[in-house]
Amino acid sequence: MADLSLQLCGVKLKNPVIPASGTFGFGREFNELYDISCLGGVATKGLTLKPRLGNPVPRIAEGRSVILNAVGLQNPGVEAFIENDLEWLKSKTRVLANVAGSTIEDYAEICARLNGLVDFVELNISCPNVKCGGMAFGIRPETIGEVTRAAKGSLTKTPLIVKLSPNVESIALNAQAAEKGGADCISLVNTFTGMVIDIEKRKPLIANRTGGVSGAGIKPIAVRMVYEASHAVKIPVIGMGGICTAEDAVEFLMAGATAVQVGTHNFTDTFACPKIVAGLSDWCDRHGVSNVTSLTGAMNE
Numbered sequence: 001m002a003d004l005s006l007q008l009c010g011v012k013l014k015n016p017v018i019p020a021s022g023t024f025g026f027g028r029e030f031n032e033l034y035d036i037s038c039l040g041g042v043a044t045k046g047l048t049l050k051p052r053l054g055n056p057v058p059r060i061a062e063g064r065s066v067i068l069n070a071v072g073l074q075n076p077g078v079e080a081f082i083e084n085d086l087e088w089l090k091s092k093t094r095v096l097a098n099v100a101g102s103t104i105e106d107y108a109e110i111c112a113r114l115n116g117l118v119d120f121v122e123l124n125i126s127c128p129n130v131k132c133g134g135m136a137f138g139i140r141p142e143t144i145g146e147v148t149r150a151a152k153g154s155l156t157k158t159p160l161i162v163k164l165s166p167n168v169e170s171i172a173l174n175a176q177a178a179e180k181g182g183a184d185c186i187s188l189v190n191t192f193t194g195m196v197i198d199i200e201k202r203k204p205l206i207a208n209r210t211g212g213v214s215g216a217g218i219k220p221i222a223v224r225m226v227y228e229a230s231h232a233v234k235i236p237v238i239g240m241g242g243i244c245t246a247e248d249a250v251e252f253l254m255a256g257a258t259a260v261q262v263g264t265h266n267f268t269d270t271f272a273c274p275k276i277v278a279g280l281s282d283w284c285d286r287h288g289v290s291n292v293t294s295l296t297g298a299m300n301e
Helices: 078-084 086-090 104-114 141-154 171-181 216-230 246-255 272-286
Strands: 006-008 011-013 017-019 060-062 067-069 095-099 120-124 160-163 185-188 192-194 211-214 237-240 259-262
Touching: 017 272, 078 086, 078 104, 086 095, 095 104, 104 120, 104 141, 120 141, 141 160, 141 171, 171 185, 171 216, 185 216, 211 216, 216 237, 216 246, 237 246, 246 259, 246 272, 259 272
Parallel strands: 017 259, 095 120, 120 160, 160 185, 185 237, 237 259
Antiparallel strands: 006 011, 060 067, 067 211, 192 211
């Protein structure tokens, strides 16, 4: 049987399959269906310094092979997570605490609070920078470098993952900016920006007008971006974007990812992640792959 374990930034993961932030809560509801200790880790719902109620409803819309969301980072705040969920989640699997902020100072403060408490911090830099007219931190290399340096300065005991936005001119340059800023790993892609219109009401289906596009339909674009990013940096890459099957996961690994995250498919199949873990083991066995780590970057050029 293939060995699915791996080292990510010096931390051992049971396997490379991780539910993506915003699609798995803090794991408790899914654990009622299956033991989430079978997963490589869990990327938490995005955490902010203070609780957030999120955007007005409706904030979810469906498209063909995709969904759009504008949830707006609804979460109980980092202190409530630490008090109510962290120890339980750590008893189950590796914890990737996804964090967000409106200013550089927000990111530095929340990272300082989580330093040494979680296995990884995943920096969501697709958030609007309130000091720069609402432009997301993850759009320009210079702001990526700045927020990454601030976060890394607060994380003396915890590896830093920077989650990159795909809504950019060059994913390779932005990956390099995160690496130069001190990131230990990058993850991508976050959602694309999109819109769905109700043609009967002649208005957007989402109250926020636009939302983040995710789901199976974005996979080819995400694979291309993971390939470009992984060839631009020397740090590990976590790939995501439309993964629904073990074969999808293998595709991302061959493109250069060390691990993968599964997002939207958790909504359509609540057993998506354990099925992908089992399918990945089966695929490796059928193809004579003894260790899943050998698949990273294994695409024939």
